[in-house]
Amino acid sequence: MTPGARVPPPDRDKARPSAGRIAWTALRVVCSVAALTALYFVLPLDHSSTAATVAMLLTGLAGFAALVAVQVRSILRSPRPAIRAAEALSTSVPFFLLLFAATYVALASLEPDSFGTPLSHTDGLYFTVTVFSTVGFGDITAKTETARLVVTVQMLADLIVLGLAVKIIVGAVHRRQQRREGPGDPRPRAEEQEDDEDR
Template sequence: MSDPAAGRTERPRPRKGPYRRGRPKRRTRWTKVVVVARAFLIAAGLVTAYYLLPLDGYSARGTAVLLLSGLLAVVLVFVWELRTIIRSPHPRLKAVEALAATLVLFLVLFASAYYLLDRSAPGSFTEPLSRTDALYFTLTTFSTVGFGDIAARSETGRVMTMLQMAGGLVLVGFAARVLASAVQAGLRHRGPVGQETGADAGDAGDAGGAEDSEAEPETET
């Protein structure tokens, strides 16, 4: 008597090829490249605008108003970046981009303020400042190196320098901690590790449904 199970052949499920296993890794690698490139372009764009924009015709009071308005803009950009980090599918990468954009905007803002102050009130620094000199002084102050070859001489210049020092401490300490908290919130919003949500989950579901439809259901004889 023949065994009916012997004549029944199971159709093997199609195995996922290497391109399916490597697709998430390639997508993550490509996302990293895009984020790094975008952060570099933002930084390059801000520095280019610093060198190209006409920074003349401001008084010392107008320079102070411009600096305060710019600091408000930095805060608004930072808050907006926090919201995008929480909603982003890649919160860690988005945090790197946000920190780079906020930091460069902060430095370019103070470099512009120093340059305008030196133009509106000559003698505010130990030597006349070009745009490169102003950016150099900003970087040495932010990094707490302070070579001493350029120093603020006027009271307004020293107030601006102290404001940059305080803002740099806040940016490095408090802002970095807030970004880390936003990253954790973004990871919780995205779901557990290994669980796909949103568009990725939809794509995975569609792919899984297509594979299941290819396999024929087994019928017992």
């Protein structure tokens, strides 16, 4: 290379996602969140038992952890890690919120004094979001020890979601981008084609 020669800039068009790719990702997110929300409102949570409620919460938390693990793996293999990360957060957080909302509705049905007022599906979701956002209007509060214990679990899980899960997903994006900027991408060509077919 001669001293005055310019290094050609990287092909930015290949680095940027297409409008179709962004639209397809947004559609998948909307459909996933809509399906989760519809399922939440359809489930007969006011007829649940204590064992079913505990099992639902524990299974849901395990499922949430598994979902994050699968999404991190997908981010690390994707040629578009930022889009995958946005999709991961956009589906994981609603799943997490709806899980606790369902638990609160079921708990309020089992123990009517748990929150001082019966909780509808909308009330449960509203209360979950106020706890998650740390707004705490005080119109719905946990009254019994069991309810306060579940709310405490959510608050601790909120810290994990906002801290650890987001950090893991963002870290996966950075690692994937560093791999792409390094000398060659070890990922097989077939995987790139498979990812492109998701558009």
